[in-house]
Amino acid sequence: MGRLRSIVLECSEPEPLATFWAAVLDRPIVQRDDDWWSLERRGDEARVCFQVVADHVAPPWPGGHGEQQAHLDVEVDDLAQARAVVLELGARQLGDVVSEEDDGDWQVFADPAGHPFCLVT
Template sequence: MPIGRLHHLIVDCPEPAVEGRFWSAVLGQPITFDDGDFVVVSADTTSSGLAFQRSAQHRAPTWPDPAVPQQMHLDVMVDDLAVATDAVLALGALPLRGDHVFADPAGHPFCLIPRPGWAAPVHPGVEPAGAPPPE
């Protein structure tokens, strides 16, 4: 029997509103709470999600340089890596070393990964680039 259930993953950052808008756009989920110092992105007000809290002393990760470790990173599954890459770059992500590895506006690394076969499409009805035509 579990002890509990995940409420939110809390991420320190200098500007919670900036992080909230970025991840809201990447994940297609709304900002469900914002008090200026704490912003939540989740499917709705009763679902777990990502939360961003103001940290005046935040030091952005310098990964892969170990001077400041990556602290955390998210893997974001996508239907089409090329389309998703263009989209996150347009939102302000910065490319890092490695294929499909980026930093969000506060410097937190994240990876775009091809959607695994067991997962439902992120965008049902949209075939990823290079996918064979349906039979």
């Protein structure tokens, strides 16, 4: 029926957020407007966009029911190496590494605007 076109992250300042995610996802920034920035779309993957919202408030992590509405999972080959990279880029660590027998390892971070995301192997 349909395809996911975009993942849009709300923020107060799109430039640092777009720069962060461009480095994490290895995609160039292809659109820069006052209130809308986008990364390059690759193949069938959704594009990632950043929309200015006045008085943006990051979702809490961990939050109560209904407070955290979504997060991104970023698949990586080496969790320790990826952790070092995202922290250098401005991410904030929100949790310790979790190991799951069937699902590999994962760890929760917040991007520079406070959006939660996981690095997963």
